Amino acid sequence: MIGEHLPALQVVVPLLAAPICVLLHRGDLAWLLAAVVGVICVAVSAALLVAVQVGGPISYALGGWPAPWGIEYRVDLVNGFVLLIVSGVNLLALVFARLSAAREVAAERLYLFYTGWLLCLTGLLGITITGDAFNLFVFLEISSLATYLLISLGHDRRGLLAAFRYLVLGTIGATFILIGIGLLYMMTGTLNMADLATRLPDVQGTRTVRAAFAFLFVGVGIKMALFPLHLWLPNAYTYAPAAVTVLLAGTATKVAVYVLLRIFLTVFGAAYTFEQMAFDRLLLPFAAAGVVSASVVALYQRDCRRLLAYSSVAQIGYMALGISLASVTGLTAAIVHLFNHALIKAALFMSLGCVLYRIGSAAITDLNGIAREMPLTMAAFVAGGLSLIGVPLTAGFISKWYLIVGALEKDWWWLAAVVLASSLISVFYVWRIVEAAYFRRPTPGIAPRREAPASLLVPTWLLIVANLYFGVDTTLTTGVAGRAAAALLAGAS
């Protein structure tokens, strides 16, 4: 009975919990509620993914109004997988947030922090699950507004300006998406994605549809921080409370990549996107330039979190590279990396969150010699760093492997070289932090430091173990991603 309403519950549970958080008016109770909701969300998304794998795509008519008129929630392999990533990372980030956010967010604002957190989760899950283009915009704004709030709640005043700049850029991006959706509606008279996909071929030669394509590309590009539209990301990641950075790095940009896949491969259709609009050739230069330049910029950062933020921009470039290969292997690489990078970056930002919790800074020079006092935290960072570089037996290796295989399939040797070169650069920037932590002497006269508390270390190490596990057993990741990629490419042609 409850099983058939799972798609609605995925979104409604966090949505309803958010106002209850306000009523609870206490930070610890709000956290407890958010954690319970987090567990429910993981259970629901796992059940949905299993159901989709067994019985094919699920269509849910919200309020009983059938699809072209009412809002449809549609779960298939692609978004079922993304739902699981989002709710999984969210749960671990929440466990991490209890101590971390209590230190970084003013106590009287803590219940509002968790309200914003739940709304952000609602938005992200909603974007992923909905089959309605306008509904996607609404959820996008729900998650974005909540994100601006979360970024601004830390102690660092620079977070305020980071949040404001993200608000300006994010609103421009979302408005571009709104314009694109409006133009599509103008030509087809429908907002349902499946319906749009069947009606668009009749009008796809028109300039209006091409304009919609361009607006949507730029809008989604801003949201996923595709180079050179990434300028909001480094400051937002650096000055947000540590737990928020974990949540954003693990979910927000990943959902935006999913939106890119959904809009351009399902709604416009792979044939139109790749063959007529040459989307692959459009995306490729941005992706390749992002991979290289963001990696180089990361080398010169003095703050570890900023360094990782630039590395995130480069990793988004990898996903875009996978998409621009326009093949099943390339798309598989993009989807696998979407999952793996969520694990990698969440783990790395968590270990830095542990450092922040103890010493209140993530500047590289402040990390000198810290591995002696915080061995578990820094060991987690090293393991996560290896996965980021793409060392065999880690999750990062799997995604890069698929990416390079995809490039070689097309005989694009130079692209494989670009991927390898930027992996090499990532060795250097990870090494800078490792060198400081392990091989430098602590600055004389600093206060003694202690290992981070267990409730911060446990989620960090869970993610590290996941990184190692999915580097060896790839049946879940590449299995689902491969089938999802095939479905995305075939569904449209």
Place this chain on the structure above:
Amino acid sequence: MIGLYNYWVVVVLMMTGFYVVLATPNLVKKVIGLNVFQTSVFILYITIGKVAGGTAPIVQEGARLYANPLPHVLILTAIVVGVATTALGLALIVRIHSAYGSIDEDDIRRRDGAES
């Protein structure tokens, strides 16, 4: 050309708003520019809903042709989103002002030193 009058208004408003957002260092003016930018999209949607010769979408005697109410409903949602964005933006500006004593972006960056 005249038939596309509404769309010209949309383009002019959109570019004006966009320019204001990019050009001014004053945060409040940026929010104003953002509002103009969003308003242009509201007009775009409202224009889409117009059906030539159609009347207001209320069932009444003698009316055969109605304007399309759906874009209007959609844009009500977008207006709400716009109001929420403006409110949050202004709230952030209030906090920025109390933290920095300024709402000028260049000024704020100078106070934070070399880091952007």
